[in-house]
Amino acid sequence: MSDEPLLKVKNLTKYYGARLGCADVNFELYPGEVLAIVGESGSGKTTLLSTLSANLEPTSGEALYRMRDESWRNIYELSEAERRFLTRTDWGFVHQNPADGLRMTVSAGANVGERLMAVGDRHYGRIRDTALDWLGRVEIAADRIDDQPRSFSGGMRQRLQIARNLVTGPRLVFMDEPTGGLDVSVQARLLDLLRQLVGELGLSAIVVTHDLAVARLLSHRMMVMKGGHVIEAGLTDRVLDDPREPYTQLLVSSILQV
Numbered sequence: 001m002s003d004e005p006l007l008k009v010k011n012l013t014k015y016y017g018a019r020l021g022c023a024d025v026n027f028e029l030y031p032g033e034v035l036a037i038v039g040e041s042g043s044g045k046t047t048l049l050s051t052l053s054a055n056l057e058p059t060s061g062e063a064l065y066r067m068r069d070e071s072w073r074n075i076y077e078l079s080e081a082e083r084r085f086l087t088r089t090d091w092g093f094v095h096q097n098p099a100d101g102l103r104m105t106v107s108a109g110a111n112v113g114e115r116l117m118a119v120g121d122r123h124y125g126r127i128r129d130t131a132l133d134w135l136g137r138v139e140i141a142a143d144r145i146d147d148q149p150r151s152f153s154g155g156m157r158q159r160l161q162i163a164r165n166l167v168t169g170p171r172l173v174f175m176d177e178p179t180g181g182l183d184v185s186v187q188a189r190l191l192d193l194l195r196q197l198v199g200e201l202g203l204s205a206i207v208v209t210h211d212l213a214v215a216r217l218l219s220h221r222m223m224v225m226k227g228g229h230v231i232e233a234g235l236t237d238r239v240l241d242d243p244r245e246p247y248t249q250l251l252v253s254s255i256l257q258v
Helices: 045-052 080-089 108-118 124-137 154-166 184-201 212-218 236-241 246-257
Strands: 007-016 019-029 034-038 060-066 072-074 091-094 172-176 204-209 221-226 229-235
Touching (some): 007 045, 019 221, 019 229, 034 212, 045 204, 080 091, 080 108, 091 154, 108 124, 108 154, 124 154, 229 246
Parallel strands (some): 034 204, 034 221, 172 204
Antiparallel strands (some): 007 060, 060 072, 221 229
């Protein structure tokens, strides 16, 4: 990992009117590092992810991102055009429901190719070849390139969404419950694939999950949230094997008893 962080988050807070979403979140994320944000429903983890990915504006605080030219920019001070370019090139977002991250009425190849076109590639043959390569990398057969995602299984849709996000070589990927709603056997394959791709590409990732097994498999560090606050953070194995907060202990023990 690099000595220089990719993302520096300072006192990030989000209120919905009087209701707290998340408060005073601070962390740094390094290149090649995967951070898991865990907690029960209503803990604030999804609000935090939406705010970090600039889908929500924070009430206060800042998130400083190191751009490719090494300059630091507060993502909430970027223009709409700058932010849109960032989300098409340097960032990816893998939704829990693949239909939210795919265009369901165009082909699998077009879903991958659209991101390439968004960064300026106009050569049809090259786009199609790249789409074919990425379908292979996420274990989708080449003869499905012209099929629409609505004819795919849930696991295939999620793998296609991953290909669509990674094809432009992003440096940071946000993942919202990436294995949620999938059968256990499909989850296992998808997790193996994600771990492999993250390692190969040296990606940084922020993964929201309620599943501690997902956090252990994918992440280097984790933050535990409760009531909108980060109550414990550290190396993933340390937090899961030796939780210090009573809430984290309860979370870990309840998972182990299932």
